[in-house]
Amino acid sequence: MSNSHTAPGGGRRRARYGRYTGGPDPLAPPVDVSGALDAIAEDVMAGYSPERALREYLRRGGAGREGYDDLARRVSEKRRELLQKHNLGGTLRDVKKLLDDAVLEERKQLARDVTMDDDDRALREMQMANLPVSTAAAVQELSDYDWQSTDAREKFDHIRDLLGREVLDQRFAGMKQALEGATDEDRAAIREMLADLNALLDKHRRGEDTQQDFAEFMARHGDHFPGNPGSVEELIDAMARRSAAAQRMLNSMSEEQRRELMELSAQAFGSPELMDQLGALDENLRSIRPDLDWSGAEDFSGDEGLGLGDGTGAVQDIAELDALAEQLSQSYGGAHSSDIDLEALTRQLGEEASVSAQILADIERTMRESGLLRKEADGSLRLSPRAMRRLGKALLDDAAQKLGARSGARDSRLAGASGEQTGASRPWEFGDTQPWDVTRTVTNALQRTAGEGPSAPGRVRIEVGDVEVVETEARTQSAVALLVDTSYSMATQGRWVPMKRTALALHHLVSTRFRGDELALITFGRLAVTMDIDELTALPPVHEQGTNLHHGLLLAEQFFARHPGMDPTLLIVTDGEPTAHLEAHGETWFDWPTHPETLRRTVTQLDRVTRRGTRTTFFRLGDDPGLERFLNQLADRAGGRVTAPDLDDLGAAVVGEYLRFRDSGYGEVDWG
Incomplete structure (x- = not known):
């Protein structure tokens, strides 16, 4: 795309537009992290650390978006496909075919040449019939043969040309095509380039090379390096990786294949000097980059033969796929989305895969830099207050929609309007x-x-x-104690996260719409604990039996005592009968099924709490008939009631009950 502008001198100049390459696109829309935040928060509430929850989200991706695991699976599939589709016998196959064709053409010529001496003909036919089984040995034996057939001679000469281009293609990708039909001058230029390259690498090994040496080399031979390296280090890195891949390709062949190719390669272009230069090049590169994998091997088992150059390229692809698999695993210390080589991912899996990885990297960066995740002093991550507010608002909005669906209108009580x-x-x-x-x-x-x-x-x-x-x-103020069961069954029955989502929704409502109210979040498992919303959100599932409602009610009574001028509200979420109580000396006493002493202490403590005029509701989770009878009896005793919401409706049920109690404190409420 281009446009025209008036230059200062009055002429026209043309401005050209292309892809922005100066970093993140400043005009790109901001990354939507709401879905990621919801998924991460869900895992945090299930017991993951925020760091692990972020990693898990990046691994599995979002709705309709590939995650790192999906990309890694595609990487693994392509690696397997390369190995199962190809074998490394392509060059040997091509040389053997050229040799067979050359011998056949020579035999035809000998049969129809009536002017040839019979003894000479017989000798030549005998030589053609008794060539060694080894292709390399046969080529060597015929290297000085005086071909009678012009077609046979051309085919045989093509063997040396093919071998020369293949051995060069092993080290310099694209040489096989570039040197097709090469002249003697072209081959001489290659030998000169190799000599100059080895001289440059020798100086680099001794630490005597300069940038000027590299610049002069590129000025003379830059056409052979389309990657246009900017320094000798970049040149060495690209060539060493290719050379190491070539060695791994040879390692992947059978012993017989390697021997045949080594013998054939010595005849490349009919120039032993070429092979000497290539051998020196490999030695230089291996000594400069011993850190690369020079000893590995792959198990190619397919039917499609690859030549030396293409086989080296396939091994390079496998190495690149292996590196991508490690990057996508994000399982090493200090792993980060920015480690993923997007260019390599595009080469191997296409633009779409690269876009998916870039979006995931953008999400990780935004989550870390936007304040939604907060780094603690020990380096760990936590959901920030901002993230908690966003999450609480989303959960409250969900509860409001469900309450509105019940009443047929928006629940205006959520705005804290009356008062x-x-x-x-x-x-x-x-x-x-x-x-x-x-x-x-x-x-x-x-x-x-x-x-x-x-x-x-x-x-x-x-x-x-x-x-x-x-x-x-509101004119009246409430002291609200939300008691949530954190016993073992809450985790095993899938009630852990809905319980936390409920607490978050209620906390957001009280802290943003009814700031005059006080809220206590009390968990009761083997022991009861008063927690802030951050602690409750991050609380991992407790694998310890015990439902100590007695202790939870003790903490609720202490909370109400600290706020004597407020209307007390008690909301209890549980899925089991009490099986533990607090002894006088502060230790927990546990027994299952419910012991009469536990029942007595729990009922006594409930009486103390409700004696204050506390409005009480039990939220029963599950269909246990014994729990249903027990909670109904407690509700009758406390003058409260029991509801049995589905897990998806638990948040709306608790929020709605809190609002119902507030309504009763100041009369009719405008439902909109």
Whole structure:
């Protein structure tokens, strides 16, 4: 793409446009990490560390997007396909065919040449009939033969030409095609290049080479290096990798194949000097880069024969695929998405695979740099407060939709609308009925338009994003204790993550819409613990039996005692009857099935909590008839009730119950 501009001198100059190569595309849309954040948070709530959760997301990918495991599987499939499709006998096969054709043409010529001496004919026919079985030995025996057939001579000469191009193609990719039909001058230029290259490498090994030496070499022989290396180190790296692959290809052949090829290669171009130069080149490269794999081998087992050059290329492809497999595994210390060679991935799997890997790398970078993941002092990652807010909002929105579906309208109680103004404002959201905060709204509009130039006097242009509404708070305040069961069965029955999602949704609602309320998150397994939302979110599944509701109720009573002026609300999520209680000396007593003493202490503690006028709801998970009877009895005793939501509806059920109790504190609620 191009465009024309007027140059300073009045003429026209043309500007050319191409792919932006100065780093990340500044015009590219921002990466959407909402799906990644949801998936990572889900794994964190299931017990993974944030670092591991991020790694797992990158491995499996998102909805409709390949992950590293998918790309690694494709890499493995291509490697297997290369080995199962090809063998390394292509050059030997081609040489043997040329030799057979040459011998056949010579025999035809001998049979129809009536002017030839009979003894000479018989001798030549005998030589043709008794050639060695070894192709290399037969070629060597015929190297000085005086061919009578012009076609036979051309085919035999082509053997040497083919061998020369193949052995060069082993070290210099593309030489086989570039030297097809080469003249003696072309071959002389190759020998000269090899001599100069070895001289340069010799100086480099001794540490005596200069950039000028490299520049002079490239000026003379740069046409043979289409990769256009910028330094002798780049030149050596490319050539050494190719040479090591050539050696691994030879290692992959049978002993007989290697012997045949070594003998044949000595006759390449009919020039022993060429092979001497190539041998010196291999020695130089191997001594400079001993770190490369010079001793490996591969098991080619297919039907499609590869020549020396193509076989070396296939081994290089396998090495590149192996490197990609390691990069995609991300299993080594300090692994990062930026380690993945996108150019190599494009070569091996195509542009689409490279795009998938780039998107995953962008997601990892954005997650680390956007503040959604926070690095702790010990180097570990945690979900940041910003990530927790985003996650809590998403979970609350989901609960609101389910509550709205039940009532047929948006649940306006989620906005914290009914009550006194808090003095704060917040951005307007669809469905809000609160009055505008005019001062903040106009200020936002003025700040947004300040850089756009003067507007008409007395006019302010307001957009939806400028609008802020007055935040209100209910007249009554609640102290809410959410008790969540963290016993072993919660993890084994798939209830662990829904329980955490519920806690997050309720926490977000209280902390953003009902800031005057107090919320305690209390877990009860073998012991009960009051946790903040970060601790609860990161809590791994507990593989310890025990449902100590007694201890949880003790902590709830202490929480309510600290907030005597608030309406107490008790919400209990559980999937089992109590099987543990706290002894007077602070130790846990456990027994299964429920022991009468555990039952007595639990009921007594519930009576103490509900004596405050606490509004109580039990959320029963599962269909255990014994648990159903037990919770119904507790609810009757506490003047509360029991609900049995599906796991998908647990968050909406708990949020809805909290709102129902708040409604009862100040009368009718506007449902919109």
